[in-house]
Amino acid sequence: MKVALFIPCYIDQFYPKVGIATLQLLEKMGCEVVFPQNQTCCGQPMANSGYEHITGDCTKLFQDNFDEYDYVVSPSGSCTLHVKEHIPLKGRIYELIEFITDILKVESLEGEFKHKVGLHQSCHGQRGLHLSQMSELNAPFFSKPEQLLKNLKGLDLITLDRKDECCGFGGTFCVAEEAVSVRMGQDRLGDHLKNGTEILTGGDTSCLMHLEGIIRREKHAMKVMHIAEILNQAIS
Amino acid sequence: MKTHSEAAEVFNKDFDRTTWHDQTLFMVRQKRDKAAFQIDDWELLRETASQIKNNVLSNMHNYLLQFEENASNNGIKIHWAADAKEHNEIVYGIISDYYRGEIPVDTFKGMVKSKSMLTEECHMNEFLAEKGIEVIDTDLGERIVQLAEEPPSHIVMPCIHWKKEEIGELFHKHLGTEKGNKDPQYLTEAARQHLRDKFLTRPIALTGVNFAVAETGEFVVCTNEGNADMGAHLADVHIASMGFEKIIPQKKHLGVFLRLLARSATGQPITTYSSHFKKPRDGQQMHIVIVDNGRSTQLGREDFRNSLKCIRCAACFNTCPVYRRSGGHSYHSAVAGPIGSILAPNLDMRANADLPFASTLCGSCSNVCPVKIDIHQQLYKWRQVLVQEGYTSMSKTLAMKGMSTVLSNPSVFKFSGKVGRMLMDKLPFLVNNNMNPWYKQREMPEPPEESFRDWYKKNKK
Amino acid sequence: MSSRENILSKIKQNQPELLPLPDLSVLGSEKYDLVEKFTEILEGIGGKVLQVSDIEEIKNYIISNYPINARVISTLPAFSDNRDWQTADPHSLKDAEFLIIKGQFAVAENGAIWLTESEIGQRVAPFITQYLAIIIEKSSILPTMHQAYEEIGSIDYGFGVFLAGPSKTADIEQSLVLGAHGARGLVVFLV
Incomplete structure (x- = not known):
């Protein structure tokens, strides 16, 4: 193809x-x-x-x-x-x-990735493209990213307190509303830190760039990888 | 007046209080989820409510006439107000007429009022105060902010930004409660006694309207405290103020909306009191003021008209990650939060041009909305309108035009990308300074050796 | 032109093309034990539910749980012969401690009870008294609000209320407090 x-x-x-x-x-x-x-x-x-x-x-x-x-x-x-x-x-x-x-109709992936991974659902991916079910709706659960991650050997997918709250990037929002944007990012990271995320992943580099900016400024040990990087590494 | 982002920055200076505000409101969102998920047909219920409201918008003219006729036949006097000023004058006129044109200002005790966001929108309390008429807000939360001389910060929980210690202090000062007592039970009891006296002595009561039924001419007011009923059933004159969009076609449609309203708002199965006012009681006057104040203009804006479907449950406030971390007052509008941000520009584009930008467009608001208003889509569309109508700064426009030129020209893009990375790499102080809002609390991305396209050329082509 | 004509003509001009009303008959198909659901929900929102076999049981409960010398009003002959309060100035009910009435019907999904003037005697009565007791026939409990409005149908009234539990507020830091302005407590007797 x-x-x-x-x-x-x-x-x-x-x-x-x-x-x-x-x-x-x-x-x-x-x-x-x-x-x-x-x-x-x-x-x-x-x-x-x-x-x-x-x-x-x-x-x-x-x-x-x-x-x-x-x-x-x-x-x-x-x-x-x-x-x-x-x-x-x-x-x-x-x-x-x-x-x-x-x-490509991939149901699940064979591979290995021995880390505690926290998934950040980007709003546009989730609520816009319906990559996974949204917590607001009374509707059956599904998650396309989780479908690909969950069978990787050694991968421990972290459960978050708030599973799909926005990280606060929001395009130009991240500078126009700097205070709220950063606070939202800090809170999202707080949820991951509290629940033990070692590697933060997601499908949107923009969200991850914002969160990584805060991680580096606040000197957290958490690493950031795009989900493509995890999958590519896991199945090689 | 501060813009939303300026006010939000001040709000966020108190880190712990912001945490508390966020968590308190998120708890209400979770209560909503729990209540909603107990109804198997929840999503069908939302869709049905949405369709009823779509029908209402499309047949507004006839429903209003039908309502007017039926309510009049029931003995209710209907008034029409084109704008806020006319609304306030009508209310004053009703009071004045009751006293045959001479309000005995020295002995007149004024009015009790239950929650009505419309009267906030119209600044009615201030208008009547200037004429010597005191308005007592009787919803506990509204009374608290009224004593504090503030507007409500939330349409369902008006003093959600207040801590109990502060309320204890406020009540000590105004109601003579014990100093230092912050027990909610004790403070609520003090307010009960204080306001019971007002209910028993005020001849005029004003309430809002949650739903007005065209078919029967009755209107429904929902409260948990019972303040609307205590006011209305004791007063000689009951005035109900409503935006015209509160109309619903038939009584049976109340079944749909009453199932959705409280569950969406607070997670309760229904409000304690859903009062159906159809006729005045013997010897009582009942008035309804139907208000436009920009709503008919909004009805004509195709992209924005369905904001008029709102039933004021505030679910969009509670779920909004920006609202929870900026507080209602940052929105400088009677209705804050996501729904306020799409309603306010209709009233005054210049004053509210910042509000549609106070969102990440995450879309959670549209998902919780019980009448399925596409709130985040409308935020996006208002941005387009506000820019095109010239309500954004020239510097932003120039920056955007510059960005557009770079991004629509591949060779310029490749060049400026290189320059951008090189500058960040070699001269980081050009970017990493506090003039750059990104850098204040975040590191910039570390510039890589080469761009993806350079790598691709080397390795793949 | 008056504001009325102005507003109405602008609305007529600006409203979109007519859209149909949805079908409501697909809603309200919930199946549950009505007495059980009603009890669970009403107790969850601060009400007390007691199953009783006769009026005597209700009388005994009231005598043993409320101050005997307090002012009790009722629209039910079994509890009071006095009807004067129903036509008196509503303000005169300010010292009434307790109102006992019979509800028309109740709704299982939300614990609400439908009352109109004929049940409550005076509009202000169920709000101004300190405590409230309502008798409900078990057979009158309906599953959802959809059946409730069918039941009401086109019966006329001047004032009607769905009442669900005691008056409450959570305006102070989301702490639930019963007895904001209306009744501090509600007991429902199921017969």
């Missing part, structure tokens, strides 16, 4: 390892992966700030890069959601985890 990789701008520039892990993981699962070279950004930072009307050029560029592919895959729930809701494509965009569970 041929897939085009959409690597969001901040992953390209600051977290290339997440892009590399995504690419390698998909290749291990038998996909032919291409990275259209002229891609930049989906336009979400502007749109969420109220500037959707100036994202036309971004949208056009995105379509020029990705329109020829049936499957576009991205290791970011947030950017995927934006593309889904705002950029019409000839094919379809999938967040990495949902692509693995829904299109």
Whole structure:
């Protein structure tokens, strides 16, 4: 299966390892992966700030890069959601985890990852893309990321007090509402620290970048890995 | 006036108090979950309520006429107020008429009022105070903030930001309770005695309206304390103020809304009292003031009209991670929280331009909403409107335009990305300073050796 | 043009196209033991529920649990012959300690009891007395609010209330306190 990789701008520039892990993981699962070279950004930072009307050029560029592919895959729930809701494509965009569970039909993964892992559910992945059931609804439980993580040998998935509270990143919210943003991040980390998370993971690098910023400032021992990095490492 | 983010920064200076505020409200969210999950049909109930309200919005004109006719036939006098000022004048007029135009200000004891966010929106207490009429708020939480000369910080739990020690001190000062006594039981008893005297002596009572039934001309008021009933049934004149969106078509629809309201609000199966006022009692006057105050404009905004479906349960407040960590007063609006942030810009875009940005768009609000208002989508849409109408700063617009230029031009993007990483790498003080809000309490990401695209070119192409 | 005409014409102009009302008949299919559910819920919100076999049992309970010299009012002949209070100035009920009445029906899912003027005698009565007792026939307990409104149907009243438990507040730091402004306690006698 041929897939085009959409690597969001901040992953390209600051977290290339997440892009590399995504690419390698998909290749291990038998996909032919291409990275259209002229891609930049989906336009979400502007749109969420109220500037959707100036994202036309971004949208056009995105379509020029990705329109020829049936499957576009991205290791970011947030950017995927934006593309889904705002950029019409000839094919379809999938967040990495949902692509693995829904299109590649992977029920569970064989592998090993001997750590206590805390999963941070990004709101856009969870409530936007329905990667897992939301705690507000009276509806049956499911979790696509947990489906892939839970069978890895040695992996201890941490149970949190608040399983799907927002981390406070929120795009430009993280600087426009700096005090609340940081406080939300601290509280999310507090939940993970209290319950024993060694490695914090998630499907959205933006949330993780924000949380990692606080971890490093406050000098916590917790490590941060994108879920693509864990899966890629576990099944190698 | 401080913007939401400025006020929130002040709020967050007290770390422990912010923790307490967050945890208290999250506990209410958990009570809501527990109550909601006991109803197998919960999601169907929400969908049904949503559809009833959609029908109401689409047939508002006829329902209002039907309500007016039926209520009038029941002996209730209906008044119409285009805006806050007219609402307040109507209320004053009713009091004045009761005294045949001459309110005996020296002996007149004023009015008791149960919870009505609409009168907060209209600033009615201040208006009547200027005319020498004292309004006593009778909901315990509202009485507390009234004594403290503050607005409510939450539409269901008005003094959720107050600690019992502080309430003890306030009551000691105003009600003469023992100094240092902070026992909720004791303080509530003191308020009971204090307010019982007011109920027994005030000739005018004002209540809000939770639901007004077009089919029968009756209206329903929900309280736990019984203050609306104590006021209304003892007073000679009962005035009920309602925004026109409180209309529902038929009595049987109350079954849907009363199942949802208290469970969503506090996790109770129903409020203690759901009082159905249909006719005035013998010798009593009953008035309803139907208020527009911008609602008909909102009804015409396709993207925002369904905010008028709100039944004021405040579930969106309790679940909102931003509200819990910034407090109701940060929203500088009678209705705070996520729903307030989509209602307030309709009333005044300039004054409330900050509110739709006081959210991470996490979407939890829309999920708890018992009438399925797409609150977080509307926050996003208000941002677009506010920017296009020119209510954001020029510097932000320039920054966004600059970002757009970079991001829509691959060669510029590749270049500026390199420069950005290089600057952070070589000259960290350019970015890592306190002018940069990210850096105040967070480290910047460590810039890698090469970007993903550089790696890809080297290794894959 | 008056405000009324202004508001109504603006609403007519701005309201969206007519949307249908949903079907309510699919709701309210909950199945549970009605007496058990009602008891559990009402006790959970601060009410007391007693199963009794006759009026004497109720009388004995009241005599042994409430001050005998306090003012008791009732709309039920078995408890009081006095009817004057029903037409008196409502303020005159301020010293009434105890009201005993019969509810029309009750709702299992939320512990609510439907009362109208004909049961309560005076609108203010169930709110102003310190304590409240309500007699409910077990056979009148309905599963949910949907059946409750069917039961009410188009019967006319001037004032009606769903009353669920004693008056309460949690406005001080979310600590639950019974007896805010209305009755401090509610006992329900199931017959």
